[in-house]
Amino acid sequence: MSQVTNETIFIDRETIISETDHTSLRLWLRMLASTTLIENCVRKRLRIDFDITLPRFDLMAQLARHPEGLRMGEISQRMMVSGGNITGITDQLEKEGLVERVTLPDDRRVWKVRLTVKGNETFQEMAAEHENWIADWMSGLTGEEQHTLYILLGKVKRSVQERHTGE
Amino acid sequence: MSQVTNETIFIDRETIISETDHTSLRLWLRMLASTTLIENCVRKRLRIDFDITLPRFDLMAQLARHPEGLRMGEISQRMMVSGGNITGITDQLEKEGLVERVTLPDDRRVWKVRLTVKGNETFQEMAAEHENWIADWMSGLTGEEQHTLYILLGKVKRSVQERHTGE
Numbered sequence: 001m002s003q004v005t006n007e008t009i010f011i012d013r014e015t016i017i018s019e020t021d022h023t024s025l026r027l028w029l030r031m032l033a034s035t036t037l038i039e040n041c042v043r044k045r046l047r048i049d050f051d052i053t054l055p056r057f058d059l060m061a062q063l064a065r066h067p068e069g070l071r072m073g074e075i076s077q078r079m080m081v082s083g084g085n086i087t088g089i090t091d092q093l094e095k096e097g098l099v100e101r102v103t104l105p106d107d108r109r110v111w112k113v114r115l116t117v118k119g120n121e122t123f124q125e126m127a128a129e130h131e132n133w134i135a136d137w138m139s140g141l142t143g144e145e146q147h148t149l150y151i152l153l154g155k156v157k158r159s160v161q162e163r164h165t166g167e
Numbered sequence: 168m169s170q171v172t173n174e175t176i177f178i179d180r181e182t183i184i185s186e187t188d189h190t191s192l193r194l195w196l197r198m199l200a201s202t203t204l205i206e207n208c209v210r211k212r213l214r215i216d217f218d219i220t221l222p223r224f225d226l227m228a229q230l231a232r233h234p235e236g237l238r239m240g241e242i243s244q245r246m247m248v249s250g251g252n253i254t255g256i257t258d259q260l261e262k263e264g265l266v267e268r269v270t271l272p273d274d275r276r277v278w279k280v281r282l283t284v285k286g287n288e289t290f291q292e293m294a295a296e297h298e299n300w301i302a303d304w305m306s307g308l309t310g311e312e313q314h315t316l317y318i319l320l321g322k323v324k325r326s327v328q329e330r331h332t333g334e
Contacts, residue, residue, distance in 0.1 A: 024305040025298045027313050028205060030320045032247055035202040037324060038195060041331045080199055131192045138191040140326025145319055146194050152308070152316045153197045157204060159307025164208045 031156075038137065039081065045133055050126050054081050056089050057130075060098070060115065060123045067120075069102055069112030098122060198323075205304065206248065212300055217293050221248050223256050224297075227265070227282065227290045234287075236269055236279030265289060 043054045050057075062078045063070060070078070076086050090113055093099040098119035103111045115123060138146060210221045217224075229245045230237060237245070243253050257280055260266040265286035270278045282290060305313060 022298060022302065023310065023313055023317075024302040027305065027317045027320075028301045029247075030317055030324075031198070031202050031205070034320045034324045034327075035198050036247060037327055038198070041327060080196075080203060131189060134195045135189065135191040137327040137330050138194065138323065140329065141319070141322050143190065145322065146190055148315065149319045149323070150190075150194045150197055152312055152319070153194075153201045155308050155312065156305065156316070157197075157201045160201075160204055160208060160304040162307065163304045 038134075041137065042130065042133065046126070046130075049129060052126070055079070056093070057126060059086065059089050060093070060119065061127065063099060063113065063115045064120060064123050064127070067114065069114030071110070071112050075113065093119065205301075208304065209297065209300065213293070213297075216296060219293070222246070223260070224293060226253065226256050227260070227286065228294065230266060230280065230282045231287060231290050231294070234281065236281035238277070238279050242280065260286065 039054070046052050046054055046057050058079055058081045059075060061080075062075055066074075072086060072090070075090075079086070090099060094101065094113075097116055099113050100116050101111050101113055103109075141149070206221070213219050213221055213224050225246055225248045226242060228247075229242055233241075239253060239257070242257075246253070257266060261268065261280075264283055266280050267283050268278050268280055270276075308316070
């Protein structure tokens with residue numbers, strides 16, 4: 001992972017784009033810059049308010065959406081941020097009683113990880129705050145602007161998926 | 168880093184959002200999902216076409232924009248992707264003759280890293296291809312849509328910066 005400190009959070013990474021770069025590239029670099037900015041803000045707030053890392057929060061978020069539990073490989077695939085050792089984080093969360101490993105009734109060699117009741121409560125509290133931060137930070141945009149952005153980013157996803165898979 | 172394999176690139180990470188999430192949060196998760204999607208596509212193409220990792224490409228990109236060279240701390244701050252050990256990557260690039268360490272005339276205890284002529288040529292070739300990929304993948308959006316998206320993401324950046332720094 002690149003080193004992220006409080007001091008570096010607000011460097012505008014997009015300033016490194018040279019004048020000659022073209023529209024699509026500029027757009028992509030702005031997507032990357034704005035996403036990185038918000039990710040770093042979330043990382044900072046999680047540390048200050050909950051003393052938790054972003055990969056750890058992300059892992060609990062995946063489990064919260066799958067109460068039946070997830071296998072380790074499924075967790076890896078679903079993680080939205082990089083920087084975490086899935087097994088190490090899981091071990092740590094288990095030690096703290098926030099997740100548990102359970103075996104499947106039909107195949108006891110296979111096990112899944114799921115949130116404990118305590119883990120779910122802890123996560124829900126953080127998730128509510130997380131949603132408040134995002135709503136606050138985005139409040140410089142009107143609801144309509146946010147909606148337009150949402151629709152256009154959906155178009156980006158479809159465009160990339162259609163074109164990249166064809167290769 | 169979370170494990171990224173060819174098979175996981177096209178999982179639509181946004182599908183994990185539950186129906187009850189609110190507008191801003193949905194928007195943020197879509198920003199994260201679309202950025203991650205493109206990042207993984209770039210990662211894959213760099214590996215296939217140039218046998219190079221994304222952090223390594225990113226490091227060379229930072230140096231290409233600063234022909235005078237950058238100190239190690241400056242490189243760390245400017246990296247746009249995570250997942251790389253800056254010192255390790257620099258050592259490797261130096262061994263291959265793509266970057267060089269130079270001392271400052273006014274303070275020989277301080278050194279910077281910069282691209283060699285060979286390093287710059289190698290990077291320019293990759294950068295041209297990289298720009299073509301992005302233009303192609305984004306081509307499902309009209310120029311006007313891309314422009315709107317660019318403007319709105321600029322608003323997001325300003326909104327987040329204004330609100331987060333105040334805390």
